[in-house]
Amino acid sequence: MKVAVFSSKTYDREFLTAANNNLETPLQLIFHEAQLNQHSTLLAQGCAAVCCFVNDQLDATVLQQLAKSGVKLVALRCAGFNQVDLAEAKKLDIKIARVAEYSPHAVAEHALALILMLNRQLHRAYRRVHDNDYSLNGLLGFDLVNKTVGVIGTGKIGHTFARIMQGIGCEVIAYDLQPDPALAASGVTYVALEDLWPAADIISLHCPLNIHTHHLINATTIDQMKAGVMLINTSRGGLIDTRAVIAGLKNKNVGYLGLDVYEEEANLFFEDNSNSLLQDDIFARLMTFPNVVVTGHQAFFTREALTTIARITLDNIRYFEQNDFSNMVLVG
Numbered sequence: 471m472k473v474a475v476f477s478s479k480t481y482d483r484e485f486l487t488a489a490n491n492n493l494e495t496p497l498q499l500i501f502h503e504a505q506l507n508q509h510s511t512l513l514a515q516g517c518a519a520v521c522c523f524v525n526d527q528l529d530a531t532v533l534q535q536l537a538k539s540g541v542k543l544v545a546l547r548c549a550g551f552n553q554v555d556l557a558e559a560k561k562l563d564i565k566i567a568r569v570a571e572y573s574p575h576a577v578a579e580h581a582l583a584l585i586l587m588l589n590r591q592l593h594r595a596y597r598r599v600h601d602n603d604y605s606l607n608g609l610l611g612f613d614l615v616n617k618t619v620g621v622i623g624t625g626k627i628g629h630t631f632a633r634i635m636q637g638i639g640c641e642v643i644a645y646d647l648q649p650d651p652a653l654a655a656s657g658v659t660y661v662a663l664e665d666l667w668p669a670a671d672i673i674s675l676h677c678p679l680n681i682h683t684h685h686l687i688n689a690t691t692i693d694q695m696k697a698g699v700m701l702i703n704t705s706r707g708g709l710i711d712t713r714a715v716i717a718g719l720k721n722k723n724v725g726y727l728g729l730d731v732y733e734e735e736a737n738l739f740f741e742d743n744s745n746s747l748l749q750d751d752i753f754a755r756l757m758t759f760p761n762v763v764v765t766g767h768q769a770f771f772t773r774e775a776l777t778t779i780a781r782i783t784l785d786n787i788r789y790f791e792q793n794d795f796s797n798m799v800l801v802g
Contacts, residue, residue, distance in 0.1 A: 471791045472498045473545070474514040475521040476506040479740065481776060482547075486521075489780035497787060505736075511535040519543035519787055524550060524767070525736040530558040537562040543790045547783040548770075550706055551801045552679045559802070566801040567786035571626050573775035578631035580769035581674050581704045584728030587763050588700060589614065594760060608760075615639035620670030622663075622686070623677030623705065624650045631674060632658055643669060646677075667694035672702065679706035689714040698725030704769040707733035712752050719759050727762045730769040739766045 475486065478501040490496045500517065504510045506526035514520050520541055522528065528544060533555060536544075544554065546568040559566050587593055591609040598604065619635045621628050621644040629650055632642045642658045644650075649660045661669070673695070677683050687701065687710040701724055703710055712733055718724035732738065734750060748754050756762055770779075782799065789797045 471519065471787065472500060472517040473519045473521055473787060474517040475499055475501045476504060476510070476513070476526050477523040477740065478503060481771075482523075485776040485780040486547075486784065489777075489784050493784065493788060497784065497791075506532065508532050508535060511539065514541055515539050517541060519545055519790065521545045521547060521783060521787070522553075523740075524548050524553065525740070526553065528554040528559075530555045533558045533562055533564060537564060543567065543787065545783050545787050545790075546801075547779050550678060552706065552708070554801065556802045565790060565795070565798070567783075567790070567798050568801055569779050569782045569786075570799050572770065572778040572782065573772060574626040574630040576772040576775040577627045577676075577704050577769040578634055580730060580765070581631050581676075581702050581728075582634055584702050584704070584730070584763055584765070585614070585672060585674075585700065588726040588728050588761065593763055616641065617671040618643060618669055620644070620666045620673040621658075622646075622666070622673065622675050624653055624658075625676065627704075628674075628676035629653055631676060640672075663691075664694065667691055668696055670699065671696060672700040674702040675705045675709050677705060677709065679708045684708050685711040685714075687711060687715060689717065692718040692723055695723065697723055699723070700726035700728070702728045704730040707731040707735050712756065716752070716755055719762065725761060727756075727759070729762070729764045731767055732764070735767060 483501050486499060490499055502513050504513065506520060506522050508531050511532055514536055518540060520536060522544060541564065543565045549568060549570055551566060551568055554566055556566065590611040595609055615638065617640050619640045619642050621632045621642060624632060624644050624646040632644060632653055635642050636657065643661050643666055644653065644658050645661060645663050645666050654660060692714060715724055715727060719727060732753060738750065786798045
């Protein structure tokens with residue numbers, strides 16, 4: 471079975487090829503560095519499936535073009551599927567599969583890394599020492615123990631993050647439409663969002679992006695938060711209204727901001743743009759703040775996570791090839 475793999479980097483090829491070599495009947499993987507969009511769908515000609523990542527476009531136009539090329543399966547090598555027009559995919563009878571879980575520890579630990587870096591000003595301290603500057607002014611942090619951490623979304627990643635923060639000695643409160651009984655039994659208190667905003671010293675986002683959570687962090691909710699709050703987002707960029715959070719940084723309602731995702735990241739992340747001028751004025755403004763740390767959507771990027779992502783992605787394709795839909799991780 472021929473599969474067009476879009477947005478493929480060196481590491482994608484390494485881990486997908488290794489997983490493919492372990493199959494009894496390997497798939498024919500055709501790697502493309504290009505993102506999938508309406509201009510690149512011809513690269514899928516002759517393939518029964520496409521394998522896509524977070525910034526590949528799977529709107530109605532792209533799906534229609536894929537269907538005309540004979541594509542019957544979109545195998546996402548990620549958990550999120552907000553980039554897919556699910557209604558159009560159903561209409562075209564294109565199956566959408568995803569990797570629902572790969573390594574919750576990878577993302578949860580990265581969220582912790584952002585918290586520690588922001589709190590102890592490690593990004594600034596690193597640069598100072600390299601400049602032969604060992605002064606401590608401006609690097610003052612706080613003890614995490616006994617601080618209140620608000621976790622929004624307590625699926626596998628949110629659950630793991632909450633337990634990590636409990637281990638540090640934080641009080642953890644959480645919001646989720648479906649509370650986790652195990653977390654509640656461990657001492658996590660589930661509260662309404664209007665109660666979480668003013669109570670949390672640190673707020674970490676671990677919920678999916680959909681019409682209900684888009685711009686969950688906005689001017690109104692920021693105004694309800696504790697002054698100087700630390701915001702962490704390792705989930706999806708669209709959860710945060712970037713203009714609103716910039717305003718919050720300027721008036722000091724937001725004291726720290728740690729992002730691994732950005733709502734307009736598609737034209738920025740996963741590429742080396744070091745020889746190009748930054749065209750996104752909002753992102754450029756964000757990067758001027760000393761209390762902001764941004765990483766390029768790398769929270770998932772561990773050896774264990776990539777191994778699992780490759781295995782589950784190819785399993786989904788293999789099950790599709792065998793018409794074994796019951797074992798696939800399907801969306802919709």
